[in-house]
Amino acid sequence: MTAEENQARFLRCIGEPTRLQILKLLTKGERCVGELARVLNKEQSLISHHLKALKECNIVKDRQETQKVYYEITNDRLAKLIIDSEVLMKELSLCKCQEMNYGREENQGSGEEEIRSDS
Template sequence: MKNIDKCDCKIIHEEIVQGLKEKLAADRVLGDLSEFFKTIGDPTRIKILWALNQKELCVCDVAALLQMKQSAISHQLRILRQAGLVKNRKEGKVVYYSLQDEHVQAIFNLGMEHNAELRSEKDGSKH
C-alpha cells in the first residue's frame, strides 16, 4: 500500500520554503490560534458551545442539560469566557451565557459542517 502522505522525491522548493519560514518565525498569531483550538478541543466545552449555539442559557440550564455539577460547568464557562468564546450577562440573580459573536458561531457551524462531510465520506467508502 502506497503512503500518499509522503513525497517520493527529494525536491525542495527553496524560494517557497524560505518565504514561508520568514513569515512563520514572525507570526506569533499561530501560537494564539493553537491555544484557541486547544480550548475548544475539550469534549465538555464543545458540548457547551453546541448548546450556546442553539440558545442563550444560564449555568443551571447547561448543568442540567449536560448532567454535570454546576461548579464544573461554571469552571468550563470561565475558561470559554477568558478565551473570548462566550460572553455573559446578568439578569437579577441569574447569569446567562451566549456565544461571543458571529465569528465563534461561524467557526462552530463550519466545524459541524466539515465533520458531517467527513462522516458522510467515511460512510460512503464503507459500501
C-alpha cells in the same frame, strides 16, 4: 506569544467535549449556568470552570439577571466556525471516525437531557 500559540489556544479552548456541548447549546440562544449543568448532566462547578475558560478566550460573554448569570456566544461567526468544523469533520471522515458507529448512535447520543425549566 506567537501567532500559532494563540491560534492553538483558541482551537483547544473550543476543542473540548464539554465546552463543545455548551457552545452548541449556546448557538440556540443564551442559557444560564444551572440550566447548562442540568441539561448536560454535569456538575455546576465544572460548567462554571469551562465557561470561565471560554470567557477568557472571549468566546462567550455573560450577563447577570438577579442571581442567575446568562451566557451567550460573542459572535455569530464563531458559531458558524464551530458548525463548519463539524460538517467538515464528518464529510472528510476525520479523526478515526471510521472506527466509530456513526448513523446508529444507540442514543448514548449527545448525553443531553433536554430540560428547560430555568427561564
